[in-house]
Amino acid sequence: MSHPKLQLARVEVDIDGDITGLFHMNAEKSRVLVSLEFARLAAAARSSDGIGFNEYFDLAEQVFRTSNSRSMKRRSMIHPGSGLPSSVKDVIRKEVPPIIGQDPIEIRWDTFVDDSFFRVDREQNTLWINKRYRKMLLGDKHGGLNDLPLVKALLYLLVADSFEGEYHGARDKDNIELWQSVLTTAVQAERR
Incomplete structure (x- = not known):
C-alpha cells in the first residue's frame, strides 16, 4: 500500500542472481507482491x-511536508500615510513589508453626495470615508486627523x-462593491 507522503519517492533496485521466491503476482495479476x-x-x-x-523514506516524508507547507512570509502592502496614529502605522511597518516605490495610502474624511461609507481614490492614493457618519462614529470624542x-x-x-x-x-471592482454594500448598510444600521 502506498502512503501519500511517499508519493514522490522513487527507488531503483538492481537485482543480481536468483530472484525465485522474492516476488510473485497476486491472484488478479494486478500487482507484484514481495516476500x-x-x-x-x-x-x-x-x-x-x-x-x-528507512532513512530514505524519512527524508521523502520531510521533503513532502516542506513542499506542502505554506510560506509564513507576509505579502507586501502599500503602507498607510496620514489619517492613522503613528503607533498604528509603526505596527504596520513592523509587521508588513512595504511595496517599494508606492506613495502611502492617505485616509481622509470627505463630504459625499451619496450615502456610501467609503471611496477608493487611486488617482489621489486616498481612502475617503464619508463625513456624514463621522460624528455618529465619534460619539462624545473630539475628531481630528487621526x-x-x-x-x-x-x-x-x-x-x-x-x-x-x-x-x-x-x-477588485466586485470586492469593493461588496464591501461598500455591507459597510454602508452596517453604518446606517448603527445610526438607528
Whole structure:
C-alpha cells in the first residue's frame, strides 16, 4: 500500500542472481507482491551514498511536508500615510513589508453626495470615508486627523490591495462593491 507522503519517492533496485521466491503476482495479476526475504534484503540495502531505506523514506516524508507547507512570509502592502496614529502605522511597518516605490495610502474624511461609507481614490492614493457618519462614529470624542483609528485601520486592511496595480480588475471592482454594500448598510444600521 502506498502512503501519500511517499508519493514522490522513487527507488531503483538492481537485482543480481536468483530472484525465485522474492516476488510473485497476486491472484488478479494486478500487482507484484514481495516476500519477507525481499523485505529483509531491502531493509538492509544502502544507496551508493550510504542511505538506508528507512532513512530514505524519512527524508521523502520531510521533503513532502516542506513542499506542502505554506510560506509564513507576509505579502507586501502599500503602507498607510496620514489619517492613522503613528503607533498604528509603526505596527504596520513592523509587521508588513512595504511595496517599494508606492506613495502611502492617505485616509481622509470627505463630504459625499451619496450615502456610501467609503471611496477608493487611486488617482489621489486616498481612502475617503464619508463625513456624514463621522460624528455618529465619534460619539462624545473630539475628531481630528487621526481619529477613529480602529475604523480606519480595519478599512485600510480591507481595501489596501485595491490600490495596487495599474487598474481595478473585475475582482477588485466586485470586492469593493461588496464591501461598500455591507459597510454602508452596517453604518446606517448603527445610526438607528
